[in-house]
Amino acid sequence: MSDFALFNQLSLTEAVQRGIDDLGFTGLTAIQAQILPHTLAGQDAIGQAQTGTGKTATFLITIIEALLQRPFTEDEERYLGEPRALILAPTRELAQQIFEDCVALTKYTDLHSACIMGGVNYDSQLHELERAYIDILIATPGRLIDLINKNFVYLDRLEVLVLDEADRMLDMGFIPDIKRLIGRMPPNTDRQSLLFSATFNQDVMSLAYKWLHEPVFVEIEPEHKTSDLVEQRFYMLAEDQKLAVLEEIIASEEVDKLIIFANRKDQVKRLYDKLRSRYDVVMLSGDVIQQKRERYLQKFKDGQAKVLVATDVAGRGIHVDDVSHVVNYTLPDQPDDYVHRIGRTGRAGQTGISISFISEDDAFNLPALEKHLGTKLKLVQW
Numbered sequence: 001m002s003d004f005a006l007f008n009q010l011s012l013t014e015a016v017q018r019g020i021d022d023l024g025f026t027g028l029t030a031i032q033a034q035i036l037p038h039t040l041a042g043q044d045a046i047g048q049a050q051t052g053t054g055k056t057a058t059f060l061i062t063i064i065e066a067l068l069q070r071p072f073t074e075d076e077e078r079y080l081g082e083p084r085a086l087i088l089a090p091t092r093e094l095a096q097q098i099f100e101d102c103v104a105l106t107k108y109t110d111l112h113s114a115c116i117m118g119g120v121n122y123d124s125q126l127h128e129l130e131r132a133y134i135d136i137l138i139a140t141p142g143r144l145i146d147l148i149n150k151n152f153v154y155l156d157r158l159e160v161l162v163l164d165e166a167d168r169m170l171d172m173g174f175i176p177d178i179k180r181l182i183g184r185m186p187p188n189t190d191r192q193s194l195l196f197s198a199t200f201n202q203d204v205m206s207l208a209y210k211w212l213h214e215p216v217f218v219e220i221e222p223e224h225k226t227s228d229l230v231e232q233r234f235y236m237l238a239e240d241q242k243l244a245v246l247e248e249i250i251a252s253e254e255v256d257k258l259i260i261f262a263n264r265k266d267q268v269k270r271l272y273d274k275l276r277s278r279y280d281v282v283m284l285s286g287d288v289i290q291q292k293r294e295r296y297l298q299k300f301k302d303g304q305a306k307v308l309v310a311t312d313v314a315g316r317g318i319h320v321d322d323v324s325h326v327v328n329y330t331l332p333d334q335p336d337d338y339v340h341r342i343g344r345t346g347r348a349g350q351t352g353i354s355i356s357f358i359s360e361d362d363a364f365n366l367p368a369l370e371k372h373l374g375t376k377l378k379l380v381q382w
Helices: 014-023 030-039 055-069 092-105 122-131 141-149 166-171 175-182 202-211 239-251 265-275 290-302 335-342 363-373
Strands: 045-048 085-088 113-116 136-139 160-163 192-197 216-219 230-236 258-261 281-284 307-310 325-328 352-358 379-381
Touching: 014 055, 014 092, 030 045, 030 055, 030 216, 055 085, 055 092, 055 136, 055 160, 055 192, 085 092, 085 141, 092 113, 092 136, 113 122, 113 141, 122 141, 136 141, 141 175, 166 175, 166 192, 166 202, 192 202, 202 290, 239 258, 239 265, 239 325, 239 352, 265 281, 265 307, 281 290, 290 307, 325 335, 335 352, 335 363
Parallel strands: 045 192, 045 216, 085 136, 085 160, 113 136, 160 192, 230 352, 230 379, 258 307, 258 325, 281 307, 325 352
Antiparallel strands: none
16 A cells, blocks of 8 residues: 555645646545556556546646656757657547546646547647647547558657556457557557556456556455455464365365465465366466466356466456355465455355465464454454
């Protein structure tokens, strides 16, 4: 969690802070508090948040700060139609809303923004592109490609890319367009890239890891920490008992689909190797290449594999509705990760069971988890 609660704690440029003050923003929303310390430091980021959580201000503030801190020097050549930052949105309504927020936040700066989208007079948009250098361009994909093909827009010096509502872009069939646009940009190591989405399925995640460079991942959980549909069990046992207890759980008739979480990639691999001879099992970790990850997850979704072993990072893209059980083979170091893990079951109105193994090694993480959940956990001796 971030230590920041207020915008004025972020050491923003005075012009940006004045724009924020005019809009009446004081306290940071959950996503702003968690993402801004990373993005203001220049890191790539993936943010999961619903509309109305402050994500637009999050990426606009990041862009504006980045551009103000890297002004063009007098001897650097600039060209018309060559934006420094690009925000891609799936719909005209969203593009227009972002543009209005952008104008408000850049009010006290010299940055010039433009918004281009289909269904709007072509000539007026061309005039906007040609009347001044473009710092921030907000666009829908179709119209942008059209203008690029006619040599009115160039993306070769782009410094920041934002993809907003990536899940909707997928649904609307924009991904081939965006791939073409990304092909005209500097590589992901030479630009900052931010991706926001209300939902994160495997398709969105695979795009994110292709187009972003070592992104931080922020998922804003709903206000209530854990679902009432998930029964949480905590078993005290010795480290060397874990595997045998796990096999008893897998063998029980009530297990439909099971996800086993471990903290490290080597633990996931070791578990996978021990279970694969006896069960239909797949694994997801950072060491598994993207193509295989997609294939393994599909097998799990289709029911060809009953058991999935995963790390927290790999588990982020798992949205399967009929997971009956989650096992925390090791208790996570971060309480947020516990909430995320057990949220893989008890989905779509179904009930689920979460089982956590608590050995001496895991006990260190218990106090922070109890504090986070606001309850004393009931531990049962296995």
